[in-house]
Amino acid sequence: xxxxxxxxxxxxxxxxxxxxxxxxxxxxxxxxxxxxxxxxxxxxxxxxxxxxxxxxxxxxxxxxxxxxxxxxxxxxxxxxxxxxxxxxxxxxxxxxxxxxxxxxxxxxxxxxxxxxxxxxxxxxxxxxxxxxxxxxxxxxxxxxxxxxxxxxxxxxxxxxxxxxxxxxxxxxxxxxxxxxxxxxxxxxxxxxxxxxxxxxxxxxxxxxxxxxxxxxxxxxxxxxxxxxxxxxxxxxxxxxxxxxxxxxxxxxxxxxxxxxxxxxxxxxxxxxxxxxxxxxxxxxxxxxxxxxxxxxxxxxxxxxxxxxxxxxxxxxxxxxxxxxxxxxxxxxxxxxxxxxxxxxxxxxxxxxxxxxxxxxxxxxxxxxxxxxxxxxxxxxxxxxxxxxxxxxxxxxxxxxxxxxxxxxxxxxxxxxxxxxxxxxxxxxxxxxxxxxxxxxxxxxxxxxxxxxxxxxxxxxxxxxxxxxxxxxxxxxxxxxxxxxxxxxxxxxxxxxxxxxxxxxxxxxxxxxxxxxxxxxxxxxxxxxxxxxxxxxxxxxxxxxxxxxxxxxxxxxxxxxxxxxxxxxxxxxxxxxxxxxxxxxxxxxxxxxxxxxxxxxxxxxxxxxxxxxxxxxxxxxxxxxxxxxxxxxxxxxxxxxxxxxxxxxxxxxxxxxxxxxxxxxxxxxxxxxxxxxxxxxxxxxxxxxxxxxxxxxxxxxxxxxxxxxxxxxxxxxxxxxxxxxxxxxxxxxxxxxxxxxxxxxxxxxx
Numbered sequence: 001x002x003x004x005x006x007x008x009x010x011x012x013x014x015x016x017x018x019x020x021x022x023x024x025x026x027x028x029x030x031x032x033x034x035x036x037x038x039x040x041x042x043x044x045x046x047x048x049x050x051x052x053x054x055x056x057x058x059x060x061x062x063x064x065x066x067x068x069x070x071x072x073x074x075x076x077x078x079x080x081x082x083x084x085x086x087x088x089x090x091x092x093x094x095x096x097x098x099x100x101x102x103x104x105x106x107x108x109x110x111x112x113x114x115x116x117x118x119x120x121x122x123x124x125x126x127x128x129x130x131x132x133x134x135x136x137x138x139x140x141x142x143x144x145x146x147x148x149x150x151x152x153x154x155x156x157x158x159x160x161x162x163x164x165x166x167x168x169x170x171x172x173x174x175x176x177x178x179x180x181x182x183x184x185x186x187x188x189x190x191x192x193x194x195x196x197x198x199x200x201x202x203x204x205x206x207x208x209x210x211x212x213x214x215x216x217x218x219x220x221x222x223x224x225x226x227x228x229x230x231x232x233x234x235x236x237x238x239x240x241x242x243x244x245x246x247x248x249x250x251x252x253x254x255x256x257x258x259x260x261x262x263x264x265x266x267x268x269x270x271x272x273x274x275x276x277x278x279x280x281x282x283x284x285x286x287x288x289x290x291x292x293x294x295x296x297x298x299x300x301x302x303x304x305x306x307x308x309x310x311x312x313x314x315x316x317x318x319x320x321x322x323x324x325x326x327x328x329x330x331x332x333x334x335x336x337x338x339x340x341x342x343x344x345x346x347x348x349x350x351x352x353x354x355x356x357x358x359x360x361x362x363x364x365x366x367x368x369x370x371x372x373x374x375x376x377x378x379x380x381x382x383x384x385x386x387x388x389x390x391x392x393x394x395x396x397x398x399x400x401x402x403x404x405x406x407x408x409x410x411x412x413x414x415x416x417x418x419x420x421x422x423x424x425x426x427x428x429x430x431x432x433x434x435x436x437x438x439x440x441x442x443x444x445x446x447x448x449x450x451x452x453x454x455x456x457x458x459x460x461x462x463x464x465x466x467x468x469x470x471x472x473x474x475x476x477x478x479x480x481x482x483x484x485x486x487x488x489x490x491x492x493x494x495x496x497x498x499x500x501x502x503x504x505x506x507x508x509x510x511x512x513x514x515x516x517x518x519x520x521x522x523x524x525x526x527x528x529x530x531x532x533x534x535x536x537x538x539x540x541x542x543x544x545x546x547x548x549x550x551x552x553x554x555x556x557x558x559x560x561x562x563x564x565x566x567x568x569x570x571x572x573x574x575x576x577x578x579x580x581x582x583x584x585x586x587x588x589x590x591x592x593x594x595x596x597x598x599x600x601x602x603x604x605x606x607x608x609x610x611x612x613x614x615x616x617x618x619x620x621x622x623x624x625x626x627x628x629x630x631x632x633x634x635x636x637x638x639x640x641x642x643x644x645x646x647x648x649x650x651x652x653x654x655x656x657x658x659x660x661x662x663x664x665x666x667x668x669x670x671x672x673x674x675x676x677x678x679x680x681x682x683x684x685x686x687x688x689x690x691x692x693x694x695x696x697x698x699x700x701x702x703x704x705x706x707x708x709x710x711x712x713x714x715x716x717x718x719x720x721x722x723x724x725x726x727x728x729x730x731x732x733x734x735x736x737x738x739x740x741x742x743x744x745x746x747x748x749x
Contacts, residue, residue, distance in 0.1 A: 018045055021067060025074065033080040037070075040084040040106065047091040062090035065168045072164040076201070081106075082157050085113035086164060093118060116158035117165065159195065163204055166192045170211045185215035190645055200328045202357045206265045213267040216649045224266045227280050235287060236261070242289055242338060249305050250291070255298050262288040262347060274651065287338070288345040292354050296321060299332050299348045306346050310336035313343065321353075323416050325426070329357055418469040430493045431464050434484060437472045438497040445500055447474040461490040480504050482520060485557050487622075488726055495639065502557030513555030514548050521554055524561050527728060527741040528721070530568050538567045562620035569721065599623075599635055599657055608632030609657075615640035625655040633657070668697055669724060670715050670743040676736040677703050677710040685712065688730050694718060713743065 018041045026034050048063040069086035084106055091097035092114050103111035170188050173181045189212035196205040214221045239261040250257045273280065280286075291302055299321060316335035324330045331349040338344030349357070416426050417436065425439055433451030437444045450473035451458055464470060480501045484491040492498050505513065525531045535547050542559060544550040553559035599609050609625065615637040617623050622638040626646055635657060636643035647654045675681055682701065689696055698715040718724045728740040 018042070018067075025070075029074050031080060031083070036080055036106065037083050037087070040087045041067075043097070043105070044087050044091055047096045050096070062094060062096075065165075065172065066090050068168040068171070069161065069164040072167055072204075073160065076160060076164075078157060078160060081109045081113060082161060084110050085117070085157075086161055089114050089117055089161065089165065113155065113157060113161060116155065117161045120158065120162045156199070159199065160201075163192055163196055163199075163201070167204060167208060170208065170215075173215070181215040185212040186645065186649075188212045189216065189649070200356060202329075206268070209267040210265055213270065217270075220270055221266055224269055224280070228266070228269075228286070238287060238339070238342065239289060242287075242344060245309070245339075246289065246291065246306070249309065250293075250302055253301070253305065255301060256294055257298075257302065258292040258351075259289060262290045262345075287342060288347070290347045290349070290354075292349060292351050294350060296350060299350060302348050303332055303334065306334060306336060306348070310338050310344070312336050321349075331357065415464060415466050417464050417467070420469065420471045425470075427464065428494055432491060432493060433458065433460050433462060433464070433470060433472060434491050435494045435497045436464060436470050438494070438500045440472070442500055444472055444474060445497065446480055446504055447476065447478045448472050448480075449475045449478040482516060482555070482557075485560070487560075487562075488722075488729065505555060505557045508556070510552055513552045515551075515555070517551035517553065517555030520561050521551060521564055524565060525568065527739070528565065528725075529742040530565070533568050533571065535564075535568070537571065538564060541567045541570075560620055563618055565721070566619040599625075599659060609635055612636045612640065612642070614642050619659045623657055623659070625657040627653040627655065667719070668715055668717055670713055671724075671728065671731075671740060672743045673712040673714065673731060673740050674738045675710050675712070675734075676738065677705075677708050678736050681710060681734075681736060682712070684734050685714070685731060688727070688734070689714075689716065692727055692730070694727060 022034070022038055022041060025031065025037075031037060044063050044066050066087040066089065069089065070083045073082050073086055088097060088102055088106075088110070092099055092102060099111055099115060102114060166184075166188055170184050173184050188208050193205055193208040193212060196208060210221075243259045243261065247257065247259045250259070269280070269286070272278065291306075293299055293302055313335040316333075318333040321330045321332060330353045331347050333345070333347055335343060335345050415429060415431060419425060419440065425436065427435055427439060431439075433453070434445065434448060437448040437451075448460070451460060451462070452471040452473065453462060453464070453468050455469075455471075481491075482505070483489050484501050485498065492501065505516075508516075521535075522531060525533065535550070539545075539547045539550040542550050542553070542564065544553065550559065550564070554561060554564070609632055611617055612626075612634045617635055617637045617640075623635050624638050624643060624647075625633040625635050626643060628634050633655060643654070673685065682699075686696075695717040696714060697717060700713045701710060702712075703710045716727075718727070724742070728742075731737060731740040
């Protein structure tokens with residue numbers, strides 16, 4: 001369940017009793033300079049009293065929010081400077097207390113902390129896409145974000161104070177207007193809950209997620225809360241019985257332990273129900289206990305005791321001690337068939353691991369600048385992540401990409417692989433050795449020429465799996481290949497790696513980019529028998545001043561070859577649809593789009609569609625649709641930041657859409673294969689066609705024994721150009737094959 005705003009002691013006139021609150025804090029926490037905190041509270045109260053006298057009542061809450069922020073930071077064990085900064089922050093932000101006065105009264109350290117938190121207000125710009133930023137302000141926004149990240153890296157307390165401020169803000173909007181609740185909840189869900197997760201502050205992350213979920217999807221929240229509440233007493237009795245039994249068994253073998261029921265988080269339950277398509281009754285961690293023990297070896301001993309008491313559920317065990325999550329989280333998770341045949345989840349960790357899980361980076365920040373032991377490496381890893389985000393942001397100048405990186409670790413299906421030195425590297429699903437190389441270091445990716453997995457050479461398109469050891473083979477003369485940027489080629493599946501490759505090509509000379517781009521475009525057009533089509537008008541369609549500018553954009557990675565091919569095909573008008581391979585799939589007339597027949601909505605008939613201005617998708621991009629109110633379906637790129645947020649908050653309004661129409665039938669197309677003749681060539685080509693489930697209409701082969709060459713013209717049936725392009729790629733990779741290209745206009749061997 002989510003928390004509510006904590007009650008503070010009040011005086012007889014209803015105002016905050018600051019002295020009583022401070023005395024309570026002194027008794028509960030070990031504060032180094034309580035007198036300094038008292039002075040800060042006194043100044044904050046003066047500002048609040050002045051606001052009351054001037055009838056600006058909106059400022060009264062600033063005092064209470066300052067005390068709430070300080071309370072959160074006390075639980076995170078931060079120092080006096082952080083507490084003072086939290087108490088005074090709202091007064092400075094509202095312009096009622098000068099930062100210079102803070103510096104004179106409390107020193108440079110406190111003033112810098114407040115200044116850093118003020119700069120972090122720029123992170124709200126992440127929710128805006130670049131086309132919505134007013135002309136001339138983009139550079140300022142980027143600079144503000146850089147300052148914010150630098151502040152976080154120099155002193156992580158800035159990020160923690162901002163997290164406390166946003167936590168009090170989302171608590172405070174409980175009774176506010178709905179639009180304000182949603183606005184605050186969206187920002188918290190997009191940025192601050194993922195940031196708390198990355199910094200390993202578990203209890204703040206859960207509260208922020210639950211509150212944001214409560215405001216963004218109130219019906220779903222209330223439904224799950226009601227289901228939890230209906231059987232609360234019976235479930236608590238059950239947990240008490242399990243806790244007592246486990247405590248007796250563990251103490252019986254001489255291990256000290258603390259066993260208790262684990263809190264239920266509504267958002268995590270909802271997310272698991274939707275991700276795995278489960279009913280509420282099928283969620284394992286509705287009944288859950290946590291066991292804390294002194295040593296790591298005790299964790300595994302207790303695991304054995306749990307499994308000896310109750311039958312373990314297959315595929316429901318995770319060892320995050322041997323393979324910690326990237327944010328430093330360590331624990332053993334298992335699920336068993338407990339008493340009465342009910343599923344029970346058990347978490348086992350040491351007291352130190354529990355402290356890390358609840359406090360994260362806060363448990364280690366005091367060690368900064370000193371010799372760190374193994375326990376405190378988590379702090380350095382989190383700071384290294386923040387530096388990594390800054391480095392990437394400087395290369396891209398892309399606000400939506402930054403938000404995506406902050407959210408990246410929310411995906412629970414990430415894979416974990418090892419470097420040759422034994423370090424664990426986490427990657428998203430379907431990651432390749434190229435993705436791994438750029439995850440390790442930019443230069444490793446740029447110099448990558450091959451890869452070994454578990455000591456065996458694998459192609460760079462190999463999909464990595466959990467637990468594999470990956471070694472990248474590098475060469476001083478190697479450099480990124482432009483083929484890596486082709487989505488269909490399968491070399492790259494992460495946004496970070498794609499951005500790194502594109503950035504490398506951007507740094508190359510314009511002339512080289514033009515040459516490389518020209519070769520890529522002409523090679524693809526020649527392969528599709530479109531080499532004779534004029535490109536001047538196509539360049540204009542791409543918003544380029546000249547064909548050379550278009551080539552340079554392709555060479556630099558800013559423009560995809562597939563986009564140019566689509567533009568050329570739109571201008572080609574030869575033959576009837578039955579004779580010409582379509583741009584994409586065809587559908588029944590009844591499902592044509594009312595605004596543009598270039599977009600098909602799966603499972604839906606005529607609906608108005610329009611392209612989103614935030615990401616401006618073009619043919620060739622992966623796309624999805626979002627059902628708006630009164631405006632039909634808005635089409636976004638699949639990696640659009642706005643769409644990702646809407647997909648997380650309102651998945652029922654996101655549709656599968658595609659360019660073109662559903663296939664009604666296939667189309668014949670001629671393909672010419674040129675190769676050096678060898679035994680089994682036709683057999684290998686036929687095997688590729690069979691594996692791709694392609695129907696062959698005709699085959700005509702001609703061998704030249706004098707030159708030892710062979711030409712094959714094969715007529716096949718395919719439903720789209722994309723499918724045909726992938727097929728030619730696979731055939732071109734066969735041994736002895738020189739080229740595979742399309743033949744049009746009835747040309748024969």
